[in-house]
Amino acid sequence: MRLFVASVLLAGTAIAGTATALSAREAPAAVPAETGSKPQLGAFGFDEKGMDKTVAPGDDFYGFANGVWAKSTPIPADKSNYGMFTALDDLSKERVKGILDAVKDDGSSMVGRAYASYLDTAAVEYRGLAPIQPWLGKVKAMSDRRDYAELVVEATKMGIAGPFGGYVGQDDKLPENYIFTMSQGGTGLPDRDMYLVDNDKMKSIRTAYVAHLAKMLELAGEDNASARAAAVMEMETEIAKVQWTREDSSDAAKTYNKFTLGQVDQFSSSTLDLTKILVALSPRIKEVLINQPTAFKGIAGILDKAPVEVLKDQMLLRSLDGLSNYLPDAISNENFAFYGTVLQGTPQREARWKRAVSFTEGALGDAVGKEYAAKYFPPEYKAEMNKLVANVLDAMGRRIDGLDWMQPQTKARAKAKLKNFTVKVGYPDKWRDYAGLEVKTDDLFGNAVRSNQFDYAYMLDKLGSPVRKWEWGMLPQTVNAYANFGMMEVVFPAAILQPPFFDPKADPAVNYGGIGAVIGHEISHHFDDQGAKYDEKGALRDWWTPADVKAFETASKALVAQYDAYEALPGEHVKGEFTLGENIGDLAGLTIAYDAYKHSLGGKKAPVVGGYTADQRFYLGWAQIWRRNYREANLRARLLTDPHSPSTQRAWVVRNLDPWYAAFQPKAGQKLYLEPAKRVRIW
Known part of the structure; x- marks a missing residue:
């Protein structure tokens, strides 16, 4: 597959955003000791104090549900954005800190x-x-460019970025097998547009980037730093020109390009000898997937033309940036000043203890996660969550049965796909073993490098072995969720199973609008613009009829156009095609969760609670989980790099759902109102 985690609820694990009603200190703890019948938030699980009832739901449903919260909630100085996800992430860090503080002086731990x-x-x-x-x-x-390949091998194992990224994952077309997959690299800015788009914002980023490169060279004691930094920037700009766009790089069919080891030479040059690199990485590599073949050819040619001194300088800079967190503050602060402040708008770094938590989780995640799960995720939460997932899966099956655009034979295979799902809730049934990893109390840099090398060897060891279906792509303490196409699974770590997403004491409508929609989102990813390309065995294979494909693409194009029209910043729009998979996930997830909620009532009518009907509470539960404030730089970067739409627009997906219209009575002429014929309906 293209990524170990095929699709996630959020990009990253700590990039979401908070609330006054759910601050780091006030966020609820999902621990067995809690008693009572009151929900953690508000009277029924929704924080009414955060609403702005002066905003018409039909003009801005996000503002109606969250407007007062948005105006009254500052972004902490160490955050690029702040919202419900980040509040729970802060809580998770506090909990892990408690676990680690108890053993930090124990030399045997x-x-x-x-x-x-x-x-x-x-x-x-x-x-x-x-x-x-x-x-x-x-x-x-290094004096000879033919030695570059050896340095790339060693750097890769150390966790230093190079001209390509490489990982072991499932073979998309043979999901019972592992294969080594390679993706384009060679640039230090997070998106090719940052090198190529000609506007003032991007120009300022490029200027700041060159200054950052020069500063890092100076801090490392190198001379002529400005000219050397400019030369690296010149080479990277040429590389950006041959890189694929994010839209093309996200296409499962376009990026599936398999080659034997003997065929890899066509993408090599005297500088970037890929065959030599792959053989040195592991003798188990017999064939590879190359996601962007034309980019690899282009990058190889560019590296061949680059002076050896520029190749060395780029690797020096990648090494300093990539390992900066384990070096003195002069280096790590400069790295943050560019990547944190310039690119994300974050004024200051996280406290040292928070970074220490993140480092420990990165190096020994399962060892920490095992303690977290035992302490903070009670069995009753797992049981209740499994029931919710089962209900939403059943609802998806009913949706498939009722589709008027899908052919009967395709419906049968879609239902078979549903039956083959694996649901993972809370934490793994099996934990990873870290035996053999050397960790020293007085050697941070060495610990980091050895951990990276240990992880890379662990990953390469998968080649030729059975697929590890017990393995998770996230830790229990991660506030997120994901779908994995090849594994045919949906996964919900313990840390997200808390208010505002899930509270056993909250009104069921709010829970279904929150965690129910998240469940539906992840299930529907297996049927989105990319997930639908994988059959009931998790293999990348055509299994839809041409008529199905045409109907799906027609609806998808309408959703692309809808999101293309959203101006998230002045002159900067959401990319409808790039965000399509996640937008389908939101639309389908909310649709499925609503059906599951209605079915759970067993034909009974839910009561009015707090003055709100059940349907109103359901949609308010959805809007509440997207409370998030962004710094401008962070939002701008996300529009380029994040396949998820901004939170406001994620809340707006309700405008496509008929029950939302019945619940909130938006009027024609209001900003979110769509005529019935223009509402996008897929699942």
């Missing part, structure tokens, strides 16, 4: 040693750049 090494700032500052100097010296000693 591997996680304790890792955590302590990050907190020991005095040792990091005292050592300066000494830990990385042997590697930097090796890079600077």
